Amino acid sequence: MINIRNQEKTANQNKVQNFIDSREPIPERLELVKTRLNEIFSGTDDFMYREFTCGKNGSIKILVAFIRGLVDKRTLNQEVIRPLIERFSSEEFYTPAAGGRLYERFIEAVINVDLKEADTMHQAVNSIVSGEALLFIEGEDKALVIGVKRVQGRQVEEPDTETSIRGSREGFVENLAVNTTLIRKRVKNPNLKIEMMKIGQQTKTDVCICYIKGIAKDEIVKEVKERLKKIKVDGVLDTGIIEQQISDYRFSLFPTVGNSEKCDKLVGKLLDGRVAILCDGTPFVLTVPYLFIESIQVTDDYYDHAFFATFMRLLRLISLLVSVLLPGLYVALVSFHQTVIPFKLMITLAASRQGIPFSPFIEAFLMIIVFELLREAGVRMPRPIGQALSIVGAIVLGEASVAAGITSNLMVIIVATTAICSFIIPPFIRATMLLRFVVLIAANILGFLGIWFVGIAVLIHLCKLHSFGIPYMTPFAPITSAILKDSFIVVPYWAMITRSGAQEHVEENSGSPDQSNNNKPGDENKT
Amino acid sequence: MICRKGSKGAKIALLAIFLLSALLLSGCWNNRDLTEMNLVSAAGLERTKDGKLLLTVQVVEPAAIQSTSSGKGQGGNGSPYPTYVSSYEGETLFETIRGILSTLDKKLFFSATQILILGENLAKDDIIEALDFFQRDHEINYKMYILVAKDVSPQEILEIKNDLDPIEAMYLKRTVDNNVARGTVKRTMLIDLVKDIYCSGKQIAIGQITKSGKKEVRTEGIAVFKDGKLAGWLNRRETRGYLFAINQIKSTIVNVPVEEGLVAIETISAKGKVHVPFKKGKPAALGIKVNIEAAVGEYAGTGKLECPERIYELERKTEEVVRKEIEDALKKVQKEFSSDIFGFGQQVRKYNPKYWKKIKKEWNELFSELPADIKVKAKLRRVGSVRDSLEKDE
Structure with a gap:
C-alpha cells in the first residue's frame, strides 16, 4: 500500500492541485455549479445533491450538496431546509427591499445550525469532503457551509491500553471534538489553549495542539508548532505518524514523544508543562517533551x-x-x-x-x-x-x-x-x-x-538524548533536585510543590486573576 | 533546541576512556558451559609411600541430584549416585589434575570445591609445597575448608556415603560449620590458611577429621604444624582452650564441677586476646585474656542457685575450668611441639618489630620457655527458666 502511494505521490498531487484552483469563484448560475460539482466529484458515488425551490412561487432555487453518510440528514432537513422553505414562502419576507443579500437572510433564518459563508469553489469542496453540507443559491456568488457533520464513533470508555486501579475511567476516542471537550471539562481555565491545524496533503486531518499558557514553556509551544508545520505527508492516520516526524532522534530506540489514551493522565501532563498533540481519528494523544522518568510514572502513583x-x-x-x-x-x-x-x-x-x-x-x-x-x-x-x-x-x-x-x-x-x-x-x-x-x-x-x-x-x-530541548534524563542528568521528588521516590502529592519536566517556570500569565492555577497545591511557592 | 556542543574528538576520547576502563575489570574470557565441566565438590591430597602425590576428587553428577529431588535419594535401583570419587597419582598437583582426566570425562572445576582434605603422611611431609597450586590458580574457591585426616586416608573419607546429604562434601562441610555451637574444631578456610602461612610469627593449625564409623566422620581437634610439617594433635578440650585464646569461640558448653554435680555453662559470647607483655626490652610472659559471657544451661545435680554468691562462685569455677583448658593447650604446644599457633610471635612483630628482627630465628625456642599469663573473666547472665535444679519439695 505504502509503496504504491509513494510512487504516485507527485503525480497525484499535481492533478488535484490543478483540478480546483484555490481562487476559483462560485458560479452564480446553479446549472454551472452542478456541472462543476459533477466534474469534481466524478466517480464519487457517495456524493449527492438535491435541488429545492422556496420563496413565493418557487422564486428561489437552492442546491444542497453533501456526501452521504457524513452529514446528519435529519438535522439538515428539520433545522435548515424546512425553516428555509417555510419562512421564505411568504412574499413580504423575500423582497429585495428588506435589505442585505439573500445568503445573509438565510443565515438569519437558520438558528440551530452553524452556517458559514464560502467564497470560493475550493473552500466549498473542502467543506463537502470534510462532512459538511453546502448550500448554493441561484444568483449568489457565495455558498453557505452548513455544519451538520454527523458525529459517529465510539462512546467514551476505559482505554484498553492503559488501565488503572484508581482514577478516571475516561479515555479518549477517535473524535477530536469529543477529546477536546474531555480536556476542557477537566481544566476550566481560559489559559487552556487549543490550537487547530490541518496536516496531511490528502487527508487534511484535523490536528490540534493543546497546552496551558503560562505553565507550558513558550519555546516548547513554538517549537511544536514549527515542527508540526514542517510535516509533509499524504495522510495522518494516527498520532504515531506525527510522532515519527517530530521526534528529536528518529533512530533512537527510546521514545522522546509520549502518548496516552487516558484523559486524566493527559491533564496531569498539561499541568506539568507538557504540550499535547491531538489528532482526529485516533484516541492516542501525544505529549512533549517526554522524559525517561515518565516511563515509570503511572497516574496511580499520585x-x-x-x-x-x-x-x-x-x-x-x-x-x-x-x-x-x-x-x-x-x-x-x-x-x-x-x-x-x-x-x-x-x-x-x-x-x-x-x-x-x-x-x-x-x-x-x-x-x-x-x-x-x-x-x-x-x-x-x-x-x-x-x-x-x-x-x-x-x-x-x-x-x-x-x-x-x-x-x-x-x-x-x-x-x-x-x-x-x-x-x-x-x-x-x-x-x-x-x-x-x-x-x-x-x-x-x-x-x-x-x-x-x-x-x-x-x-x-x-x-x-533531548526531547524538545529538555535533557532526556532529567532529573538525574542534569540533577534537578526539585523534580527528584517525583522520580524513583514519590513524595506525597501535597509535598510536590514544583512541576516536573519544564524546569524554569515563569509566572507570566498573571494578567487574569482568576486563572485557577491551584490545580497543584502550593503552586504559589514555585519560582 | 538545546544541544550540547563539543569537539568530536573529545567526545570520542571520552567514550573510549569509559569503554576501555571496563577492560581493567578482570574476568574470565573463555566461554564454556557448566555442563562441560566436572564440579569438584571435595578433594583429598595424600603422599604415597613412594613419595608421589595422590589426588582424590569427588565430582558431582548434577543430573542424579535432580532425579533424587528431595536430596535423600540413594543410588539404589540403578539410578546414578550423585557423586563420583576418583583418584590419580602424580608428581606435581597440576600434572595430577590433568592426568586424572584419563579416568574422568570432563575438565575439573575447582571453583565450587567445598572441602580439601590433607592426608596425615602429606601433613608430616610438607603441606606448604602441596598448597602452592591452590594459591596460584585463579579458579580456586578461597573459601574451601581445609581439614587434616587423622588415622585415615583422604580417599576413605571422600568415599563415605551416607544419606544425610546427597553430596558428601556438603555433609563434611556442615559438620565443620556447626562448630559455632560446639567450639571443638578449628574452621580453616584456604584463604585464612594462606594468610597464616605468609604471616611470620604464627604457626598454622588446621582442623582434624577422622572416621568415626562406617558411614560417619568426626571433626574434632586440630592438627598442629611447625614450619609446614605436622607436629602433633590437640584433643577436643585443648582445642577449645586454643580457640578461646584466639577468639574463635561463638558458643560452647563448658562443664563446671560443683559440690553436688556438674553445671553445664553455655557461653553466649567469648572474646579472646593474646599479647606479649615486655619487661626491660624482653618478652616477660605469654599473655592470654579471655572474657566470657555465659548462661547456666543445665544443672546435673541437686544444687541450688538461690543467691548471687552462688552465682559468683560458679563464675569463678567456670573461669578456672576455661583457664585450665587454655593452659593445657598452651603448655602442650609450648613444650611438646614448640609451635606458636597462638600467634604470640605476630604480636611481638607488630608491637616490637626491632626486637622481632633480632630474635626471629630463635622465636620457637624462646616461645617454649616463656611463662604463661592467662586471665579469664566469666560473667553469668542468666540461669534459665528455673533457679534450682529439679527436686522434690520436702
Missing part, C-alpha cells in the same frame, strides 16, 4: 500512598533492568563466571542444563524469539483465537520444550520473568526487546564485561 507509590516505582525500575539484562546475565553467569555462583545453585544450574543440546546462548536466543513470536501472534490474532494461542504457547514454551530436553527449566523461568517484566513498562517495550538481544550477544562474547560495555553505551546514549 492517587496512592506515597510509600506504596515509591515501592512500585522502584519495582518498575527493577523490572526495566531485569527485562533487558536477565537473559544476558544468565548466559554470562553460566558460560563465563561460574566462579561467582554459590555451590548449591551451581549444582541446580548444572542439573537443569544437563542433556540440553544447545549452548545457553542459543537456548536463550531461541526461547526469546519464540516468546516474541507468541506475543506478536497474541496481538495480531482475533481475540477468540488469542485464548487458544496462549494455551498453545504455555504448553509449547513451558512444558513440551522442557520435557523434550530442548530447553532447561531455568531458561523457561528466565524467559518468563523477562517477559513479565517487559510488560510492566509499555513505553519501552521496543527498546527493551531489541536491547535484550544486544545484551545477550554481548554477554555471549565477553560475559559480564560485554554487558558492561552495552550498559555504558546505552547510558551514554540516554544522556545524549
